[in-house]
Amino acid sequence: MSDLWKLTYSQIKKGLNAGEFTPTELANSLVSRIEAEDSKIKAFLKFEKDNILKSAAESTERRKAGKALSEFDGIPIGIKDNICIEGTVTSCASKILENYHSPFHATAVEKLLAKGFVLIPRANMDEFAMGSSTENSAYQITKNPFDTSRIPGGSSGGSAAAVAASFVPVALGSDTGGSVRQPASLCGIYGLKPSYGTVSRYGLVAYASSLDQIGPLSKDIDGVVDVYSIISGKDPKDATSKNLPAFEASKAKPLELQGLRIGKMKISSEIEPDVAKAYESLLSELESKGAKLVDLDFSLLSNSIPIYYIIATAECSSNLSRFDGIRFGARKDPSGKLEDLYVASRSEGFGKEVQRRILLGTFSLSAGYYDAYYGRAQKARTLIKKEYEGYFSKVDLILQPTSPTTAFKVGEKTSDPIQMYKADILTTSVNLAGVPAMSIPIGTDSKGLPIGLQVTAPSLQEEKIFGFAKSISDWSSKVKLPEKIQ
């Protein structure tokens, strides 16, 4: 049973419940895989093997005694390093929080533990979830399991790479402008950004509160559906959480393609030819099965990245003001004066990209520029929301490539912030509008690198996305996750 790591999420769930293997056997297989291969991928920051095996042993005991907490008891799940686990360091891949032991569980974590999941922290990420390549971590650069000279995408690159490298069958990431979908796309797996307000943000370290949402990544669609059904639902600890019950996994049934109205985009020069080809082939296939394709004008959405950066950085400047060296994290106290303590702790604790975003946010919120930048961006965001409402009066789902390119080389875009920001060109508008979207693997390019399809639905209609993913599962099964990491 040493190759249990090869199993998909669904096979793992089935095997555990049929008693074909125990949570301990499964955890041992995954831990061995991580120990053997993660030096090439660097998906995880500190890896607490003993805690993982202890949780798995507890789950094994529960199952033996016929007291499993749920059908998920013993399933391992990777956790991004900005989601709080009590007693565990939650550093957000930042030096400023290198010693921060969370005193509480995030609500999503609490819900997973109640079902018996075995937590596998701490998946690497771009510092404070700011980045599109997982090159902005203060500790290490995560590599893409399909080609270790390339990035896995970001900011949830550790979570996505861990799933794609078969270290875990499912993982949690967070998505502020595409940070679950874009790495899912570049790593050949599924990744969901849920409707805003359906998953509690309590215990997710805030970057841009009006955009952030925790989302699952998995080798197969059922992993995303199950985890979303567990972590969704009203949380009194999060005032922005919608007053709705958790999603029911049984609602995710294959969607009838005949008559389905699909919004499609015009291919621009920013989309790589192989990505465009995979996208257009899928559209033709859908049309041949009776789907109705509708051309949508996405020209307003081309402003999404500037709008996103104004709003996200303004919220980041405000949210990250709490990191002042007084209550948590690292403290630098060069002169014994309070002001110097703040400045030194923040300047040494935050990396360059985080500092750049704090500065941009402070600028757009400053008295002379507020109306021209932040105020205007808020109005423009409303236009984006209305634009989506207009689209969804004509179509059931919108399909786009998730990322304009496949995984790029490590270091290729680090010197140019604009090029890096453009990696999220097709994903940011979804967060501005608060609607749900998922990346589905649909093929590979000529180099064997994965291509993802972004499926967007109206707010709170995740079941349509899941149903669509199930209907095109033949396409997704074309993408084989690498067994050998090179």
Next chain:
Amino acid sequence: MNLNEESLQKIAELSRLKIDPKDIQAFLSDFNKVLNYVDTITELDVSSVSDEDLYPNEGNTLRVDQAKEGLNRSQIESFAPSFQNGYFVVPKVIET
């Protein structure tokens, strides 16, 4: 628009950040690249968006006003940089 070094330093001061003098030109160049990129929104016509659109009255979500157990001192001590006798220790702020 482009920010000059002095304005960038002012924003850094407001952000409680200090930019290393040897990095200032590179930082300024990157910052201005980003600023010019996001500047395109100043040309967007947003006149159709009203204040009602911007701040829809969805009501507030309020918790019941009820005392609850908070974090205990040992939990705070586990993450605080400097904590003594139940208090966060900060540098002296009152001159005597």
